Amino acid sequence: MSQGLWDRLERRIPATVERTMRRYVDGSPHYQGVVTEHLGRHMAHTCREGARLYVRMARELREPRDEELRLFRERAHARGAEGLPAVDFMEAYHLSAEELWHELTQVADGELPPEAAAVLLRWLRHVTRAALDAHQQEFQAARGEEREARRATVRALVAGEQAAESAVRFGIRLAGSYGVLALRFAPEATESIGDALGRRLAGRRKVHRITEELVRALGETAVDADLLTALDADGGLVLVPAPSDRPSPVLDAARDALPRIARTTGVDMSAGFADAHDLAAIPAAAAQARRLLPLAEAPGEIAVLDDHLFAYHLRHDSEAVPHLRSLVERLATEPDLLTTLGAYFANDFNRRGTAQQLHVHPNTIDNRLSRVDTLTGVNPRTSQGLLVLGAALGIAGPRPN
Secondary structure, three states, X not given: OHHHHHHHHXXXXXXXXXXXXXXXXXXXXXXXXXXXXXXXXXXXXXXXXXXXXXXXXXXXXXXXXXXXXXXXXXXXXXXXXXXOOHHHXXXXXXXXXXXXXXXXXXXXXXXXXXXXXXXXXXXXHHHHHHHHHHHHHHHHHHHHHHHHHHHHHXXXXXXXXXXXXXXXXXXXXXXXXXXXXXXEEOOOHHHHOOOHHHHHHHXXXXXXXXXXXXXXXXXXXXXXXXXXXXXXXXEEEEEEEOOOOXXXXXXXXHHHHHHHHHHHHOOOEEEEEEEEOOHHHHHHHHHHHHHHHHXXXXXXXXXXXXXXXXHHHHOOOOXXXXXXXXXXXXXXXXXXXXXXXXXXXXXXXXXXXXXXXXXXXXXXXXXXXHXXXXXXXXXXXXXXXXXXXXXXXXXXXXXXX
């Protein structure tokens, strides 16, 4: 009696596949009710073979053989390579199972064998497991290729190379102008414990979290263009699409976003920022943002040129730089001198204000300034000496409090 039931179900497979297809396209935003040529050829074939496999399993009361699952792996590989999310093609398998059960109850006429439901569940488990495993491998490879394509596009733009052709190939939408962020991330504890693989995974998770938040916060600054990132666990570059006539909103958005991203991800970060009014300006803007990055003193701060003109100017390499650094190195042997000199500059060379800030007597300030002169040969009480010491402090950059 059961064999006759499975014969009747097998004859009804075309109708079952047709209903499965119809339900799938009616519920999918990708197709909006239209059975495309691709679906008619590939999905219908997969559904037919899946239904036939169920009938064989039920007739013979056995599990599927490995070669019988090959088709589902191959189709899942193809869908993963296309970038179709797993939930979409899993929907097709579940709809197929529902329609198979519906058809089975129609043709059974009260003769449903007790094993029918259990075999259907085992069929669904086998085909979805085989498909998901294959899809995951291919989908991850495709996502990795996409990420690398975006990084390669950033590298090409920063190097002043043509990137339009590769961008089109990978579906990357370029903007006419960008705000360029050079980011620096604070290390997390998980990046320094465990074995090399564990540390590498911790860094990748960190980059993934930050990238997701950056796209969410800054990815909508321009219509029809993609935010581009080239990040690793220490930081990197972000190209934020900007209106070509007024890129300043990108900076405002970034200043608002960075503290929120830091709170959400638990990672302190700082940045340098520069505008690139067209693609040809990206190399110079990236170089400027990178040079500004060390001047961002506090977590969440974004350094821009207008706020750091003097220090930025001093950071260009010249023969004088090692000599100026050596002055700070000499002062660093007596930390009170650097603290005093910094406060002296911050108080516009007012010794009483400096003494009040440091909670010492004004005479102590005089003694320390004399010691600065002794150690460096540069007198902080003269205009020339102040210029030289200011340049040395500016090149040395911010120091820990």
